Amino acid sequence: MEMSTNLLIFSGLALLMAAAAIAAVTTSRIMRAVTYLLFVLFGTAGLYFMLHYTFLGAVQIIVYAGGIVVLFIFAALLIGKGIIDVTHTSKLRYLAGVLASMSGLAIALYLIVNTTFITDKFTTDGVPMTVVGSALMGTAKHNYVLTFEVLSILLLACMVGAIMIARKK
Amino acid sequence: MTIPAQFYLILAAVLFFIGVFGFFTRRNLISLLISTELMLNAVDINFAVFNAYSHPEHLEGFFFTMFGIGIAAAETAVAIAIIINVFRNAKSIHIKNLLDLKH
Numbered sequence: 001m002e003m004s005t006n007l008l009i010f011s012g013l014a015l016l017m018a019a020a021a022i023a024a025v026t027t028s029r030i031m032r033a034v035t036y037l038l039f040v041l042f043g044t045a046g047l048y049f050m051l052h053y054t055f056l057g058a059v060q061i062i063v064y065a066g067g068i069v070v071l072f073i074f075a076a077l078l079i080g081k082g083i084i085d086v087t088h089t090s091k092l093r094y095l096a097g098v099l100a101s102m103s104g105l106a107i108a109l110y111l112i113v114n115t116t117f118i119t120d121k122f123t124t125d126g127v128p129m130t131v132v133g134s135a136l137m138g139t140a141k142h143n144y145v146l147t148f149e150v151l152s153i154l155l156l157a158c159m160v161g162a163i164m165i166a167r168k169k
Numbered sequence: 170m171t172i173p174a175q176f177y178l179i180l181a182a183v184l185f186f187i188g189v190f191g192f193f194t195r196r197n198l199i200s201l202l203i204s205t206e207l208m209l210n211a212v213d214i215n216f217a218v219f220n221a222y223s224h225p226e227h228l229e230g231f232f233f234t235m236f237g238i239g240i241a242a243a244e245t246a247v248a249i250a251i252i253i254n255v256f257r258n259a260k261s262i263h264i265k266n267l268l269d270l271k272h
Contacts, residue, residue, distance in 0.1 A: 010172050014180045021184050021207055025191030030199055037203050040184070044210055047177065051221040056234055060213075063238050068206065068245045075199060075249045079256050097193030105186040112178045119174035119222035127231060135228055144232050151239050158243040162250035 010050060017043035034072045041065045052126035174222040177214060185211035198252045198262040202245065209241050 017040050024036035041064045048057035139145050184207055191204030213234045220230025256262050259269065 006172050010176060014176070017180065018183055018187070021187040024207065025187055025195065025200075025204055030197070033200060033203055037206060040207065041210065044214060047180075047214060048217060050172075051217055053217055053221065053231060056217060056231060059235055059238055063242050064210070067242055071245055071249050072199065072203065075252060078253060079199070079262060094194050097190050100193060101186040101190035104189060105182060108182040108186070109179060112175055112182060117174055117178075117223065121225050122171050122174075122222045123225055124171075125225075127228065131228070132231075135232070142227060142229075144236075147232070147236055151236055155239065155243050158247050162246045165247070166250035166253045 006050070009046075013043045013046045013050075030076045031073070034069060034076060037072070038065055038069045041069065052124055054126060055129065055132050174218055177218040181211040181214040181218070184208075184214070196264045198255065198264070198267075199249075201264075202248050202252070206241065206245070209237065213237050 020036040020039035020043070024033045024040065027033050027036065041060065045057040045060040045065065048054075048060055135143050136148055137143075137145055188204045188207030188211065191207065192201060195201050195204060216230040216233045216237065218230075220228065220234075224230070252262055255267065259267055261267070
């Protein structure tokens with residue numbers, strides 16, 4: 001019973017994400033593409049919730065859906081008229097794109113289906129918030145305070161760099 | 170009983186190659202960036218799934234996904250700043266008009 005409910009939710013999410021992703025790379029309006037991307041990102045957050053990684057799902061919604069999509073909308077509205085002409089290239093290039101992505105997908109699917117992954121350790125416990133916090137801030141083995149600090153400095157540098165690049169002369 | 174890990178991996182592969190397709194066929198800087206985000210997002214799903222299904226006692230994939238999301242945010246901010254600057258200078262973000270770096 002639980003399996004079928006999980007499977008139902010997963011199939012719904014997977015169909016939504018695949019359809020939204022295809023729409024995001026084929027629609028000719030940039031605002032629609034951004035909105036479809038938002039659906040894909042929300043679906044990914046749903047997948048993280050299904051893996052019982054609730055903190056990761058929250059981060060996904062806050063940073064990706066809340067931050068990055070707003071940046072995209074901001075850019076689309078700021079650039080405005082120049083952005084509506086999203087056109088595809090020549091037929092040859094389109095076919096080349098289809099061929100390349102389809103063959104890549106075929107190879108990846110073949111490998112995924114024919115490889116035995118050791119994936120029997122899944123639990124529904126999730127990760128408690130205290131474990132996440134102490135691993136993120138700890139200095140012991142398997143802790144990530146250095147990465148955390150480097151990432152914060154990177155974000156600061158990006159912020160300064162983005163302001164420097166984008167401001168008016 | 171849970172969903173097999175392969176289902177997640179197949180979904181991530183499909184999303185990744187939709188992003189690749191968009192990257193090949195789109196001709197607009199913002200659309201290219203959207204395709205890149207799709208690919209990054211698919212990779213993040215893989216990290217989280219392998220962590221949850223193969224090594225739930227460690228949290229490597231969990232934190233890789235989290236730092237990946239953070240770096241994606243940084244990358245998008247800088248890329249959009251560059252795109253806005255390109256638009257201001259070249260009056261277009263269509264790729265066929267952006268030939269100034271070529272020579």
